[in-house]
Amino acid sequence: MLITVYFLVVAPVLGLYQERAAVLEEKAMLAPRLDAAAAEIPVLRARLAALATRARARKMTLDGASDAIASANLESRVDALASAVGASVGSTESLPAKAVGPYRRIGLRVVLSSSYRTLVKLLAALDATTPPLVIDDLEIHGMILPLSQARYLNLNVALNVYGFRRSASARTAKR
16 A cells, blocks of 8 residues: 555655656756857847948949930949950950849849969959949850960850849839
8 A cells, every 4th residue: 555655645745746856957057158158239239230330331233214224324333344454355245234122133244364373363352342232143264375374375265244233113112
């Protein structure tokens, strides 16, 4: 009878006690971490506000009241960046504009000739420009030359450069 009372009353109570003790121990281990995370909230909110302010101040879209004007602005931007790093643009071709949400994607197919170092400088300049530009479909062609002539190697490069402009419907909705 004593064994029956132990298994029906005492054992379940001890099991419940051990489960509760494990939960309390786990919560006690989490408390310092939660306190540390809670202490970081004001710093993170201030950082978020600063980033949001910088994002609003940064120019994110191409200028131009139409796709054609934005494409011309993009072409002049790419030409200026290429000439600044010493690349010679052979030709540019406007790509069809495409609606992407509240924006219009404006694109150019650029064909140029440059050395490897100049190409890397151009790609870095395109990556760092404001408004941001996207590079796609990069093709690089070169020739195999003897090592003595390799430093004079010019690469033939073709790439798509995309920028975005706010569509007319997004402009009127914003006002």
